[in-house]
Amino acid sequence: MSDIIFDGVTKVFGRGGKPFVAIGGIDFEVKDKEFISVVGPSGCGKTTLMRMVAGLETPTEGEVRVASKKVTGPGPDRAVVFQQFALFPWKTVYENITFGMRSRGASKKERDDAVDHYLTLMKMEGTEQSYPHQLSGGMQQRVAIARSYATEPGVLLMDEPFGALDAQTRTIMQEELVRLSHVNPRTVLFITHSVEEAVYLADRVVVMGRNPGRIKEVIEVTSTRESEGWSEEPIDDVMEMPSFTHLRGQVWRLLREEMGDDR
Numbered sequence: 466m467s468d469i470i471f472d473g474v475t476k477v478f479g480r481g482g483k484p485f486v487a488i489g490g491i492d493f494e495v496k497d498k499e500f501i502s503v504v505g506p507s508g509c510g511k512t513t514l515m516r517m518v519a520g521l522e523t524p525t526e527g528e529v530r531v532a533s534k535k536v537t538g539p540g541p542d543r544a545v546v547f548q549q550f551a552l553f554p555w556k557t558v559y560e561n562i563t564f565g566m567r568s569r570g571a572s573k574k575e576r577d578d579a580v581d582h583y584l585t586l587m588k589m590e591g592t593e594q595s596y597p598h599q600l601s602g603g604m605q606q607r608v609a610i611a612r613s614y615a616t617e618p619g620v621l622l623m624d625e626p627f628g629a630l631d632a633q634t635r636t637i638m639q640e641e642l643v644r645l646s647h648v649n650p651r652t653v654l655f656i657t658h659s660v661e662e663a664v665y666l667a668d669r670v671v672v673m674g675r676n677p678g679r680i681k682e683v684i685e686v687t688s689t690r691e692s693e694g695w696s697e698e699p700i701d702d703v704m705e706m707p708s709f710t711h712l713r714g715q716v717w718r719l720l721r722e723e724m725g726d727d728r
């Protein structure tokens with residue numbers, strides 16, 4: 466079980482000598498193996514929220530629990546994928562993917578199998594011995610995602626992982642992530658600025674508001690996805706379905722209310 470619980474989480478930063486409430490009292494539960502997208506206006510505290518789950522920031526009040534344990538620092542039970550690919554440039558694709566597996570003592574056979582499995586899923590067969598600089602941005606991000614899955618963390622934290630990719634590669638990655646999350650479901654917290662991406666990928670979309678950062682509303686997607694068979698369809702077709710445009714419209718309206726003068 467790898468659920469995430471935000472229990473009265475508040476984060477106050479010191480800014481110019483004054484306290485600044487970035488997150489103001491969040492109570493929320495991400496269920497085990499649930500895929501949650503987080504959207505919200507710039508500066509509403511999405512990254513701060515994720516960093517507290519990663520153990521890179523400490524709540525000022527309240528606590529975050531993963532699998533019933535209070536988060537007190539980073540740990541191998543939580544993997545983070547950022548917008549910048551963060552691969553080791555001096556290591557091959559094989560070495561990058563298996564880095565976390567090695568540190569937990571996985572055998573050579575387990576590592577070979579994992580690399581085969583993920584490179585096939587990501588349609589990157591034959592790149593085991595390539596170095597990051599020999600790959601495109603999209604391929605590098607696929608390796609970063611494969612690495613995070615291969616480490617077998619309970620929780621995957623993704624902060625705008627496709628933000629630096631061109632539109633076409635981004636679409637391919639979204640479809641691949643959906644496939645991956647079917648084959649190998651994990652508890653995922655996924656931050657994005659794209660409403661379409663949020664709705665397409667998530668079981669539930671969390672819409673955040675700001676001043677202070679808080680959860681404005683949670684939109685449930687799973688039942689629509691299942692009844693409309695979204696997972697079977699290419700993303701472009703899903704985006705034209707009335708059920709999809711309805712949910713997207715709902716998220717947009719909530720976001721627009723929050724953006725106020727910034728529009």
Ligand SMILES: Nc1ncnc2c1ncn2[C@@H]1O[C@H](COP(=O)(O)OP(=O)(O)OP(=O)(O)O)[C@@H](O)[C@H]1O
Nearest residue numbers: 478479480487505506507508509510511512513514
């Ligand atoms: N270390 C820090 N010290 C002071 N203020 C901070 C710090 N980190 C974040 N903040 C502030 O907290 C607020 C939330 O920042 P955060 O990066 O979490 O927002 P975000 O929703 O992820 O934004 P964006 O969508 O633009 O990436 C912002 O006003 C930011 O300036």
